[in-house]
Amino acid sequence: MKPILKFLSGREAGIFVMIILFCTAVGIYKPHFISSNSLRIILLLVPLIMIGAMAQMLVLVARHVDLSMGSMLGFSAMVAGLMYRDMPEIWWPIGFLVAVGTGAVLGLFNGLLVTIFNLPSIIVTLGTLNLYRGLTFIISDARQINRANIPSELKAMSQTSPIFGIPWIILMSFAIALLTFYLVRYTQLGRQIYAIGSNPNAAPLRGINVTKVTLIVFIISGALSGLAGIMYASRWGFVNPSNTGMGFEFQVIAAVVIGGVSINGGVGTVLGTFLGVILLGCVAAALPLLGIPGTTQSAIYGSVILIALLIDRSVRQRATANTKRSRA
Template sequence: MSAVLNFLIRRREAGIFVMIVLFCLFVGVQKPQFLTLDSLRIVLLLTPLIMIGAMGQMMVIVARHVDLSIGSILGLSAMVSGMMFRYMPDMPWFLCFPLSIGTGMLLGFVNGLLITTFRLPAIIVTLGTLNLYRGLTFIISNAKQIDRQYVPSILKSMSQPSPTLAVPLIIFLSFAIAVATYWFLMHTRIGRQIFALGSNPVAAPLRGINVTQVTLLVFTLSGALSGLAGIMYASRWGFVNPSNTGAGFEFQVIAAVVIGGVSINGGVGTVLGTVLGVLLLGCVGAALPLLGIPGTTQNAIYGSVILVALLIDRLVRAQGNRGVTQRAGASS
């Protein structure tokens, strides 16, 4: 029994997978309609934004940083495209992709620049830009919502099952991003350098890693993916609101990433684990209303889940390197 437990704790992905299965069975016993293809569709539709954001956040956390500003980046990038839809309806709609992703890249790059140039902790910088970017969203939009009628129907249809494809396009897109992230992290030199940097920031320069470059890259990527998530928001919900769009996104994403076994001490994390973490959150999100549990419990559940994941992470660490005392904290 303890050997099984040990395996599950060590093979983090297997552990989360078992948790998902147990959770679904538990809900399914009480509400059989949860174990249908229809529910799978609901679960999957809840996840694309978190999935895309989580891929970026995962790289940031692997590099031993954290990005709290992704919700505001999502909001601002979505607003930029929304403004294009509203005030320049003659522009081809697909320009929203380069526009939003470019905006996200720029904002993420600013984060990275502040962090690397002034050697500041990411948490404080992104706490500052979280507010700054949200404020800018209000200012450029003049605090006006972009209503449904301005968002092109072709963009909205990406979130809907088409006659040819039973599964909405944005779900494919989010999984494609996950696969691309996997390839980038596992099969490119710079991807491996992110891991090397996170597992030992002091030794990284000695191994020939350009710390500034890699740090800038992960924040720019995180920003770009949040920008893409901004488009997905406009597609999924059909509107862009200066105050709601993306608010609290960072907590969902960080929850998904730490559940997925990405270590907050840097250097450890897998795409598969993160994907499973996102799916588990999606299952919880879809099951709560089905079970009649009020939405007010959702934050408590997210918070507890983060804490439990931290405890598990700590347990793994204690087993993995017994006797090795690690200096905790993000010293760069």
């Protein structure tokens, strides 16, 4: 009973209610929105954002931010795509290893710059955002990896499913969410990420190796961006140096901030992030149905981020007011 009560009073319940309200409102206006088909559309929209959001959540909890995710996604997808194009006989799952590995290296580079030189992650990743995007053009010779070059088994992962008709990539993104839940809930590393985010000065006094934890967080962010990259290739069947992953970081930040992850570090739950991603997916799926043109999408994401920030602030204020009252 206790966990249920805790859920009902928390931030996650608020997002959950918002999802229900939003879907009901759209469902009344356009009844065929509530169907298993639109559920499928929503779920197919979210796997990449889900994986990115889990990584960005960890980064934000550690009191950093990673703006280079979209470029890491693009670069890793391109490396895997080039491998498929130039070595067609290779066993296709190697692409996963290559993409995740490439992403991890890019993330490590971000992490090293942040930790060794003690630089603010926002500026570092603003730099690498452009650096990695430029490198993607260079390694690909500014040419697209076409549909014919992506193995059909990989493309099939977005269509076929092992159980319940849920495609592989959706199951994978849910698995990543579960793994992240396990990481932050039950491992020492996970708790250390929260510790350095809540108080970066106190964490080393408790014997936490802040440099190591920060590095790992950035490596995870890169590796998961790489995973999202190979899933992009699976989902869309091409890799384009300029489009692939463009603006990905903004969607991810929107989802994470909606999910109640604090931008001041130390606060954020996997469930909240998960629901934030789903809410964003519902909005994205409902827009074309409501006849709202795709050009408004970015404006909606932007305003959603700002509104979420304001809600987050008022929630935090009420929380501190409550502690003060109970202390008095």
